[in-house]
Structure formats: structure tokens, C-alpha cells
Amino acid sequence: MGVNTAVQTNKKTFGQWLRSRKGQQTVIIVAFIIIPLLLLFTFTYLPFAEMVKFGFYKMKYVGARKFVGLDNYRALFARKDIVSSLKLCLYYMAGALIQIAMALYLATILSMKVKASGLFKGLIFFPYLINGIAIGFIFKFFYTRGFVFDTVLQWCGFQLNNLPYWLKDQSINNWSLVGSSVWRYCGQQMVLFIGAIMSVDDTLYEAADLDGANKFQQFRYIILPSIKTIVTLNIILSITGSLSAFEAPFVITDGANGTGTFFVVMNTIAHTNQKVGLASAMAVFLLCIIFICTILQKLFFKFAFRNMNADDESRSAKKKRMKAAAAKGGR
Amino acid sequence: MKWQQVMAAAVAATMTLSLAACGGSGKSGSSGGDVTDVKYADIKLGEDYTDLKADLKMMTNRTDMLDEGYTGEKTWAQYLEEFNKEYPDIKVEIEGITDYSEDSLLRLQGGDWGDIMMIPEVDKSDLSTYxxxxxxxxxxxxxxxxPNRxxxxxxxxxxxxxxxxxxIVYNKRVFSEAGITAAPKTPEEFIEALKKLKGKTQAPLYTNYAAGWTMGAWDDYTAVAATGDGTFRNQKLVHAKDPFSDPGDGTGAYNVYKILYDAVEQGLTEDDFxxxxWEGSKNMLNSGQIGCMVLGSWAYPQVKSAGDKGEDIGYMPFPMTIGGKQYSPADEDYCFGINVSSSxxxxxxxxxFVKWMTEKSGYSYNEGGLPLAVGDENYPEVYDEFLANNVEFVSNEPALEGEEDTLNELNADSELMVAANGNDKIQEIVEHASNKDKSFDDIMKEWNQKWSDAQEMDGVEVK
Incomplete structure (x- = not known):
């Protein structure tokens, strides 16, 4: 009998359960989580799944679709223009590394005691605030023969005849474009680094000063270990970002004259040539590359920073302490 | 719970009401289903329907003409005023749309757009539904x-x-100072003329490479201007075997693109392509720093007004002669379409109204276009040299039945996009000519290959 009543009390009606504290909790949790999940699903995963599907079709935006299996992926590797556009990423990756080194350098200097550091920060950060399209137009004129850049170089004593055509010469035009993107994003990264550096405890610098550490040693042993997470993050973001470089080549050169990056070529194939299937395959392929790059970088940084896990204690000091402890324990 | 239900009902009611309001405002004259049996050709302007009462709504891409300060010949308000002198009871309300090509498609699909619109890019098979x-x-x-568009x-x-x-838009003063008296009529003569201009201007021919679409404009000369044949673009090109090879008589697409290649290769264009x-080039041509640019006649008034030497600007026929005659394409601008579901x-x-605009308003003349009505031979001054040289205007005939989409397919599959924003391929001509890393014949051979591959892929018969 007792068992029976227990079952009955457990078997509340659905309405009762809904009104109970536990039921309300569940309802709230589900209600709160379902909206973001639904949005995420409808606007991210569903379109993405559709895009992966498109990659297996020969199709335009409108009209009939034809299933072609892996033909688009085969075409992707067979086409010289796509493969060579991927190589251009190397320029942007090199640019990204230079950019991070510069940003780190400037951030370190500006977070030490510098006069008018606020002004410098503002000036260096300013390019990031300008619209990317406007930057494109600025640099188009900047690199035009005999315009800004050439004039400045002529002040420095260069002869116009010895200067290359910055956007026409295919051996140099990609560097010109990379330069414009470094100019734009350097300030933003610098600000991120400054933010990270400010979280370092000031007393550490004082202690280091007392111990006679110079500025470089302070950077090497105090600043860099403290902000290594943000450095890693920035490197990963800029390397993956350089794989999908788009704005500079699209606006400045329209992707012509050997400056068409993977994204620009993809855009042309999708929108001018209306080969949506091939473009989707390219997008999936790019995603795979980005995954691989990110994983490789993660592994690399795990390896590179393996020694930096012991906070502010040097390895030798740690060894000594362990030894001492061992000796104590042995006695 | 109750309160929530009331709220939900209230929200739903407001939404329905606002939807109904949206639907109601646009369909003022719509009584649905009944279609006029009047045909365009039956209407005699100035005699029929002068007492007809109607309120029309029209959508236009020419927002600039709604502005009082429009620098052209006449504003919309002025055209409507003239129209209402003859048809006092037909009121036309004109709505300007800035991003016309996209927004008009959305409005068309929405169904709530008034009575007359400029037809956007729709499939021809859908025309009768709209x-x-x-x-x-x-x-x-x-x-x-x-009427073919x-x-x-x-x-x-x-x-x-x-x-x-x-x-071709050119600077008459620069040409005559270089000793060029007669407009060139063949590609060779044109290149010779450019050579004479070299040293007298910064760029005898300005490519406008960087803007992209200005390069794609070369495609527009490869059909009528290069063959004299109105059926070439939409009927013959799709079936042509190797359409980009040299016909040997200085005509055809091959020789159109060759002008560009030769000019760049021989240094007859700007220093740094x-x-x-583009915006600056208009003024440079106006002031004589540029010799000429290959662009449609719409560019003529823009170049003319881009500086204070407007009287120097001329417009000459494309330098290609087919059987002793020069041709110019007559390309339709936006077309009037009338809502099939209006009353x-x-x-x-x-x-x-459309008939009046086409035949009586003088719109085309005022905007520098070709006369539209049969029997109207009143050409604006931009075509003076075309008339003097007896240039024939030919419009592209539509595709044959059942082949309406074939050109689009071939264009997409070959990625040449002839006359459909295929700017990259023409930019490549400039690059190869400038870097001297690929001969013109090799480029054309490549294009022929792409074209025949696409024909094979789509199963198009090659004649």
C-alpha cells in the first residue's frame, strides 16, 4: 500500500509538475537557452549546412540544380587561378607577424613612462577607426605614380625613375596591399596589448628595478609571460584573418593584376560567374585550412610556452627550493 | 497568464492591422483581374482618352530628375506638366528609388509597386505574370x-x-593639333592616330583599368559594332565555333580586343594602369590630358560638363568598318513595364503615358539618346559624327525561342561573361600587354578553348 501511494505522489500531472519549483526552473532554463540556440541554429548552422550541400551541386542562385558529387572539389584543385590565389596568403601572414611584432613593441614602449603617451596611442589607433572602403581609396591615391608615397620618398632623396610602380609591378604590389592592412590593424592590436600590459602588477617592475633588471629584461621576464595568452590569441586571429584577406585587394586593386586573394576569387566566382557550387566548395575548403592552421598554432604555442608555466619563479629557483624541501623531508 | 494572453492578442491585432494598412495604401486603383484590351498601337496620342481619369504611380531610377536643381534638360515635374496639358485628368505620381536594380526587384515581388516601373532583371518567362x-x-x-529588350x-x-x-569619346582639339583630320575608320587607322597623339597628351587612350566596369564596356563593341549583325550577340555567339579568332578582315571581337592590346603594348595608354x-579621368579628357576613352554615349555629357573645355569634346563611331559601313549598337536603357494587376x-x-513619353516627350533626345519612334530622325548632337559617316544603328535581336538562357549559361561556365560584367578578362588583356608575358593570339586561343569547353559542357550545338 505504502509503495502504491509513493508511486501516486510521484506521478504528478504535467500541469502540477509545471507549477512546481523544479518545473518552473526547467521551463526558465529551456526558455532562456532555446532562443539563442534557435537563432544560432537558423542563422549559423543551417545556412552553413546548406552551403556544404551547395558544394556538391552545379547551380546558380536561381534555376535548376544538378548534383555533381565531388566535381567542384576536383575543379578547385585543378584550377591554377584558385591554387595560386591561396599562395597570396603567405604575404598576408608575413605581414601579420610584422604587424604583431610592431604592435608589441609600441605597446611596451607606450606603457612605460613616455611623455604624451595618450596622444601617441590615439594617433596610432586612429587608422582602425576609418572605414575600410575609405582606406582603400586613400591607398589608391597614396600609391599612384608621382602622388603621396613617391613624393615622400623623393624628399628622402629617391629618384622617381628608380621607384617601382607600387600597384602595377606584380613583384611588389602584394606587399603594397599588405602594407595598407598592417597600417590599419597595427593600432588596434597595440591597444589590445596595452590593455593586457596594464594588468601587470606595478610592484613587479619596482622589484625588477631594485634587482637591476633593464627594460628588455623586464619585457622578457615580466611582461611577455604575463600577456602570453593575449599574444597567442592575436597571432592566431591574424594568421587565420590573413587566410581570408579581402578588403584591401578588393577595394584597392579589385583583385586584378595578380592580387586576387582566395576570398576575392571566391567572390568573383560566386557573384560574377554565378558558380555558387564551386564557390561553396571553396568556402568549405578555406574553413578546413583555417581549422588546420588554428590547431597547428595551438600545438606550436603549447610547445613554445611550455617553460613559462611557472609563474614568476625561475626554473633554477624552483629546483633549489624543491631540493631544500627534499633535504628537510629526508632528515 | 490572462494578462499575457491579452497582450499577445493585442500585439497580433496591431500587426494584422498594420499589414492590412500596408496592403491597402498601394492598391488604390486595383480592382483585380480585369485587363485592358487596349493595345499600344491602337492609341492615337492627343485624340484618344483625353478625358480619361486615373491616378498612376510610377517608379523610376532617375532620382536626380526629381530634383529641382537637375542640370539636364527637363525634370520629371516639367515632363508631367506638359503631359497634363494634353491629358489633364491622368495624374502621375513618380517615386524615385536610389538603389534601383535591387530594390525594384524586391518591390516587384512584393506586388505593391504602383502602375508603371522600369523593368528590373527578371526572367523573360516571368514577364507575363508581372x-x-x-x-x-x-x-x-x-x-x-x-521593342526587342x-x-x-x-x-x-x-x-x-x-x-x-x-x-569613342575624344578630345577634338587634341586630335586636330596632332594632325588627325578625319576620324579613323579601321583599327589600324586608330592605332596610327594614337601614335600621332603620343607625346602630345599624357595618355592617347585612357583604359580606366582600375574601375573595372569601364573595361567590361569593351564587350559592348564586339557584337553590332564589330559585325554589323544584330543577331550576333544573342543568337549566333552561342553557336559560334571559336568566336574569338581572327576573321582576317579587321572586324570581329578579336580585332576589338586587339586594339586595346596593341595600344597598351605600344605604350599608347596611361603610364600606370x-x-x-574614373572620376578624375572625365576632367583629364575635358582638359586634353587624355586623347580618348572607349565608352557609351552616356559618358559624353558627363565628360563635357567635367571641366571648362566642354566644346572640345566629340563622339566618334567605333573604328571598325564592315563591308564599307560602320555600325553602332543601339542599346536599350531601362524599359517601361505596366502592372498587369492594376485596374x-x-x-x-x-x-x-508610356506612349506619350516614348513618342512625344522628347525624353530620349533630351537625355542624349537615339530617337525611339519610327519616323523620328531627330538625333541629338552627340551623334553628329555618326550621321555624317552614315553609321547604322542596330539593336541586338533577342535570343531564339528555347535559347533564352543559353548565353547566360555559356557565360557562367566559360567564366568569360561577355557583356555581363566580364571585367577581369579584359583587365587581363591590359596586364599581359603591359608585362609582355603572353601574346594576344594566345589569350584569344585560351578564350576560344573556354568557350568551346562551355559549349560542350552545356550541350550547345556548334554551327
């Missing part, structure tokens, strides 16, 4: 010169607001 037919092509073409199943669904010819500037009265009134 637009009223002006009548069969034979009856319309007795009165209008260019929106022709489907023998019925005309769109009439152009204007049509433009294509030649990668930083050309019969509104449709009749719209037909009257």
Missing part, C-alpha cells in the same frame, strides 16, 4: 524602333525610355 503586354511585336515595331513569345512587355549608341581614376482604366492611362 507586366501587361503592349501588343505583338509586329504591331509595336511599326511605331517603336527598339523584353520580348517573349512574340509579345512586347517593355518599351525603352531611351536607347544609346556606342562609340593600376591607379587609373483596366489605370492600365489604359499607363499605356497613354
Amino acid at each position: 507586366f501587361l503586354s503592349y501588343g505583338d511585336v509586329d504591331s509595336v515595331s511599326e511605331q517603336v524602333k527598339y 523584353w520580348l517573349y513569345d512574340g509579345e512586347v512587355y517593355g518599351l525603352p525610355i531611351t536607347a544609346v549608341g556606342r562609340g 593600376s591607379t587609373t581614376d 483596366a482604366d489605370n492600365q489604359t492611362a499607363a499605356l497613354v
Whole structure:
């Protein structure tokens, strides 16, 4: 009998359960989580799944679709223009590394005691605030023969005849474009680094000063270990970002004259040539590359920073302490 | 719980009401279903329907003409004023749309757009679901010169607001100072002329490479101007075997593109093609720093007004002679389409208005376009040299039945995009000519290969 009543009390009606504290909790949790999940699903995963599907079709935006299996992926590797556009990423990756080194350098200097550091920060950060399209137009004129850049170089004593055509010469035009993107994003990264550096405890610098550490040693042993997470993050973001470089080549050169990056070529194939299937395959392929790059970088940084896990204690000091402890324990 | 239900009901009610309001405002004249049986050709302007009462709504891409300060000949308000002198009871309300090509498609699909619109890029097979037919092509073409743009199943669904010819904008003063008295008529003569200009201007021919679409403009000369044949673009090109090979007589697409290649290779264009500037080039041509640019006649007034030497600017036919005669394409601008679901009265009134705009308003003349009505030979001054040289204007005939989409398919599969924003391929001509890393014949061979691959892929018969 007792068992029976227990079952009955457990078997509340659905309405009762809904009104109970536990039921309300569940309802709230589900209600709160379902909206973001639904949005995420409808606007991210569903379109993405559709895009992966498109990659297996020969199709335009409108009209009939034809299933072609892996033909688009085969075409992707067979086409010289796509493969060579991927190589251009190397320029942007090199640019990204230079950019991070510069940003780190400037951030370190500006977070030490510098006069008018606020002004410098503002000036260096300013390019990031300008619209990317406007930057494109600025640099188009900047690199035009005999315009800004050439004039400045002529002040420095260069002869116009010895200067290359910055956007026409295919051996140099990609560097010109990379330069414009470094100019734009350097300030933003610098600000991120400054933010990270400010979280370092000031007393550490004082202690280091007392111990006679110079500025470089302070950077090497105090600043860099403290902000290594943000450095890693920035490197990963800029390397993956350089794989999908788009704005500079699209606006400045329209992707012509050997400056068409993977994204620009993809855009042309999708929108001018209306080969949506091939473009989707390219997008999936790019995603795979980005995954691989990110994983490789993660592994690399795990390896590179393996020694930096012991906070502010040097390895030798740690060894000594362990030894001492061992000796104590042995006695 | 109750309170929530009330709220939900209230929200739902407001939404329905606002939807109904949206639907109601636009369909003022719509009584649904009944279609006017009046045809374009039957209307006699100034005699029929002068007492017809209707309120029309029209959508236009020419927002600049709604502005009082429009620098052209006449504003919309002025055209409407003239129209209302003859038809006092047909009121036309004009709505300007800035991003026309995209927004008009959305409005068209929404169904709430008024009575007359400039037909956006729709499939020809869908024309009859949206637009009223002006009548069969034979009856319309007795009165209008260019009814082909929106022709489907023998019925005309769109009439152009204007049509433009294509030649070369040039600086007359610079040409005559270089000793060029007669306009060149063949590619060789044209290259010779550019050579004479070298040293007298910064760029005898300005490519406008960087803008992209200005390069794609070269495609527009490869059909009528290069063959004299109105059926080439939409009927023959799709079946042509190696359309980019040299016909040997200085005509055809091959020789059009060769002008560009030769000019760049021989240094007859600007110093640095990668930083050309379209807006600035208009003024440079006006002041004589540039010799000429290959652009449609719409560019002529812009170049003329881009500086204080407007009187130096001329417009010459494209330097290509086919069997002793020069040709210019007559390319239709946006076309008037009439809403098939408007009321019969509104449709009749719209037909009257379109007919008046086409034949009586002088719109095409005022905007520098070709005369549209049959029998009208009143050309604006931009075509003076075309008339003097007896250039024939030919419009592209529509594709054959069942092949309406073939050109689009071949264009997409070959990625050449002839006359469909295929800017990259022409930019490549400039690059290869400048870097001297690929001969012109090799480029054309590559294009022929792409074209025949696409023909094979799509199963198009090669004749």
C-alpha cells in the first residue's frame, strides 16, 4: 500500500509538475537557452549546412540544380587561378607577424613612462577607426605614380625613375596591399596589448628595478609571460584573418593584376560567374585550412610556452627550493 | 497568464492591422483581374482618352530628375506638366528609388509597386505574370524602333525610355593639333592616330583599368559594332565555333580586343594602369590630358560638363568598318513595364503615358539618346559624327525561342561573361600587354578553348 501511494505522489500531472519549483526552473532554463540556440541554429548552422550541400551541386542562385558529387572539389584543385590565389596568403601572414611584432613593441614602449603617451596611442589607433572602403581609396591615391608615397620618398632623396610602380609591378604590389592592412590593424592590436600590459602588477617592475633588471629584461621576464595568452590569441586571429584577406585587394586593386586573394576569387566566382557550387566548395575548403592552421598554432604555442608555466619563479629557483624541501623531508 | 494572453492578442491585432494598412495604401486603383484590351498601337496620342481619369504611380531610377536643381534638360515635374496639358485628368505620381536594380526587384515581388516601373532583371518567362503586354511585336515595331529588350513569345512587355549608341569619346582639339583630320575608320587607322597623339597628351587612350566596369564596356563593341549583325550577340555567339579568332578582315571581337592590346603594348595608354581614376579621368579628357576613352554615349555629357573645355569634346563611331559601313549598337536603357494587376482604366492611362513619353516627350533626345519612334530622325548632337559617316544603328535581336538562357549559361561556365560584367578578362588583356608575358593570339586561343569547353559542357550545338 505504502509503495502504491509513493508511486501516486510521484506521478504528478504535467500541469502540477509545471507549477512546481523544479518545473518552473526547467521551463526558465529551456526558455532562456532555446532562443539563442534557435537563432544560432537558423542563422549559423543551417545556412552553413546548406552551403556544404551547395558544394556538391552545379547551380546558380536561381534555376535548376544538378548534383555533381565531388566535381567542384576536383575543379578547385585543378584550377591554377584558385591554387595560386591561396599562395597570396603567405604575404598576408608575413605581414601579420610584422604587424604583431610592431604592435608589441609600441605597446611596451607606450606603457612605460613616455611623455604624451595618450596622444601617441590615439594617433596610432586612429587608422582602425576609418572605414575600410575609405582606406582603400586613400591607398589608391597614396600609391599612384608621382602622388603621396613617391613624393615622400623623393624628399628622402629617391629618384622617381628608380621607384617601382607600387600597384602595377606584380613583384611588389602584394606587399603594397599588405602594407595598407598592417597600417590599419597595427593600432588596434597595440591597444589590445596595452590593455593586457596594464594588468601587470606595478610592484613587479619596482622589484625588477631594485634587482637591476633593464627594460628588455623586464619585457622578457615580466611582461611577455604575463600577456602570453593575449599574444597567442592575436597571432592566431591574424594568421587565420590573413587566410581570408579581402578588403584591401578588393577595394584597392579589385583583385586584378595578380592580387586576387582566395576570398576575392571566391567572390568573383560566386557573384560574377554565378558558380555558387564551386564557390561553396571553396568556402568549405578555406574553413578546413583555417581549422588546420588554428590547431597547428595551438600545438606550436603549447610547445613554445611550455617553460613559462611557472609563474614568476625561475626554473633554477624552483629546483633549489624543491631540493631544500627534499633535504628537510629526508632528515 | 490572462494578462499575457491579452497582450499577445493585442500585439497580433496591431500587426494584422498594420499589414492590412500596408496592403491597402498601394492598391488604390486595383480592382483585380480585369485587363485592358487596349493595345499600344491602337492609341492615337492627343485624340484618344483625353478625358480619361486615373491616378498612376510610377517608379523610376532617375532620382536626380526629381530634383529641382537637375542640370539636364527637363525634370520629371516639367515632363508631367506638359503631359497634363494634353491629358489633364491622368495624374502621375513618380517615386524615385536610389538603389534601383535591387530594390525594384524586391518591390516587384512584393506586388505593391504602383502602375508603371522600369523593368528590373527578371526572367523573360516571368514577364507575363508581372507586366501587361503592349501588343505583338509586329504591331509595336511599326511605331517603336527598339521593342526587342523584353520580348517573349512574340509579345512586347517593355518599351525603352531611351536607347544609346556606342562609340569613342575624344578630345577634338587634341586630335586636330596632332594632325588627325578625319576620324579613323579601321583599327589600324586608330592605332596610327594614337601614335600621332603620343607625346602630345599624357595618355592617347585612357583604359580606366582600375574601375573595372569601364573595361567590361569593351564587350559592348564586339557584337553590332564589330559585325554589323544584330543577331550576333544573342543568337549566333552561342553557336559560334571559336568566336574569338581572327576573321582576317579587321572586324570581329578579336580585332576589338586587339586594339586595346596593341595600344597598351605600344605604350599608347596611361603610364600606370593600376591607379587609373574614373572620376578624375572625365576632367583629364575635358582638359586634353587624355586623347580618348572607349565608352557609351552616356559618358559624353558627363565628360563635357567635367571641366571648362566642354566644346572640345566629340563622339566618334567605333573604328571598325564592315563591308564599307560602320555600325553602332543601339542599346536599350531601362524599359517601361505596366502592372498587369492594376485596374483596366489605370492600365489604359499607363499605356497613354508610356506612349506619350516614348513618342512625344522628347525624353530620349533630351537625355542624349537615339530617337525611339519610327519616323523620328531627330538625333541629338552627340551623334553628329555618326550621321555624317552614315553609321547604322542596330539593336541586338533577342535570343531564339528555347535559347533564352543559353548565353547566360555559356557565360557562367566559360567564366568569360561577355557583356555581363566580364571585367577581369579584359583587365587581363591590359596586364599581359603591359608585362609582355603572353601574346594576344594566345589569350584569344585560351578564350576560344573556354568557350568551346562551355559549349560542350552545356550541350550547345556548334554551327
